Structures are given as C-alpha cells and as structure tokens.
Amino acid sequence: MLVLTRKINESIRIGDDITIKVLEIRGSQVRLGIEAPEDVKVYREELYQKILQENLRAARVNATEFDKLKEVFKKK
Amino acid sequence: MIQVKTTRFGDLQVPEDKIIHFPEGLLGFSKLKRYILLDYKDTSIKWLQAVDDPDVAFIVINVFEIEPEYEIKVPDSVQRLLGLERPEDAVVLVILRVEGGKLLANLQGPLVINSLTRKGVQMVVENASVKVYNMH
Numbered sequence: 231m232l233v234l235t236r237k238i239n240e241s242i243r244i245g246d247d248i249t250i251k252v253l254e255i256r257g258s259q260v261r262l263g264i265e266a267p268e269d270v271k272v273y274r275e276e277l278y279q280k281i282l283q284e285n286l287r288a289a290r291v292n293a294t295e296f297d298k299l300k301e302v303f304k305k306k
Numbered sequence: 307m308i309q310v311k312t313t314r315f316g317d318l319q320v321p322e323d324k325i326i327h328f329p330e331g332l333l334g335f336s337k338l339k340r341y342i343l344l345d346y347k348d349t350s351i352k353w354l355q356a357v358d359d360p361d362v363a364f365i366v367i368n369v370f371e372i373e374p375e376y377e378i379k380v381p382d383s384v385q386r387l388l389g390l391e392r393p394e395d396a397v398v399l400v401i402l403r404v405e406g407g408k409l410l411a412n413l414q415g416p417l418v419i420n421s422l423t424r425k426g427v428q429m430v431v432e433n434a435s436v437k438v439y440n441m442h
Contacts, residue, residue, distance in 0.1 A: 271430070284401070285333050298404055
C-alpha cells in the first residue's frame with residue numbers, strides 16, 4: 231500500500247485521468263473531490279460492501295426461503 | 307439454442323437471444339456476465355440464473371410490483387453502456403431474499419436492463435436502502 235501525506239487543496243493523481251483532491255478537513259472528517267471518467271465507478275466503500283454482501287447472501291437462497299417467497303408473490 | 311446447467315432447475319435449453327448480458331457482472335460476481343430470466347409458475351417472481359455457474363441464481367421481481375412509486379435516475383454513462391434510448395425500454399428488477407422470516411428487497415442495488423439490447427447493469431443507488439417487509 232502506498233501512503234501519501236497531502237494538505238488542503240493538494241491532490242493525488244491515479245493514472246492519467248483520475249484525481250482526488252483534499253477539499254476540507256474538519257475534525258476527523260475529510261472531504262474529497264474526485265474527478266474520474268464516467269465509466270469509472272466511485273462508491274463509498276461501506277455501500278459497495280453492503281451491496282456486495284447482499285448479493286452474496288441472495289445467491290444462496292434455499293428451498294424453504296423460496297417456498298415462502300413463492301406464497302407471498304402468488305398471482306391472484 | 308444453448309445448454310444451461312443449473313443446480314435448481316436441471317439442464318435447460320435456451321435460445322441464444324434470451325441471454326441477458328451484464329458487461330460488468332453483478333457486485334461480487336464480476337466474472338459472471340451472462341444470465342437468463344426464468345418465470346416462476348403462477349408468481350410474479352423470477353429467477354435470474356447465471357449461464358456460466360449452475361449454482362448462482364437470484365430471485366428477482368420487477369420493482370414496480372413491490373414499490374409502485376420507485377424512481378431511479380439512470381446516468382448517461384449507464385444509458386450508453388446499455389444502449390438505452392427510451393425510458394420505456396428499461397426494466398428495473400430488484401433482488402429478493404429472506405432473512406429471519408422477513409422479506410428483504412435490495413432497492414439500493416437495482417438491476418437495470420434494456421429489454422431491446424438485453425444488456426443489464428447493477429446500479430448502486432445512494433439514496434435508497436435494502437427494504438424489509440413482513441411476510442403475511
């Protein structure tokens with residue numbers, strides 16, 4: 231892992247087209263400005279992990295759980 | 307026709323044009339890019355079965371079946387990825403699962419599919435959540 235020290239308004243550049251700039255530091259919070267091409271996905275790590283975990287759990291639905299769902303969504 | 311091996315439904319013969327391509331895969335399943343959508347008997351739920359892994363299948367439902375007011379803004383980059391030109395061509399599915407007797411719908415990671423190009427993407431929506439429903 232690369233560790234860098236930056237001050238307010240300083241940036242780091244990742245590759246040719248991604249920059250991350252330190253905009254503001256307030257107590258333990260840091261505001262970052264991220265510029266990246268639109269096809270580069272930028273997520274908060276927690277959100278990314280949450281959806282990833284949801285997917286992993288959802289892919290393991292068992293027969294009992296499916297039977298319950300089936301009942302709920304039965305067409306009248 | 308292609309043959310799709312599945313753990314839950316046995317071997318299926320599926321016309322090639324029924325395959326839905328997720329160029330980026332789903333989060334946590336980035337290697338699986340081809341899926342088929344299977345109706346389930348007399349219900350409004352469907353199975354999204356991975357073509358290239360028999361074990362991987364998600365239970366999905368059209369979001370409007372459970373959340374008629376659901377709104378989603380599909381960014382230009384996603385529209386381009388899917389070749390999406392008209393809103394009416396977009397189908398929005400959400401993944402369902404069951405935990406502790408409750409139904410969980412992942413409104414935060416909806417699947418947006420262009421029904422014309424049969425390309426799909428899992429979006430990450432900041433201002434939504436995984437919604438919990440009681441099952442009656």
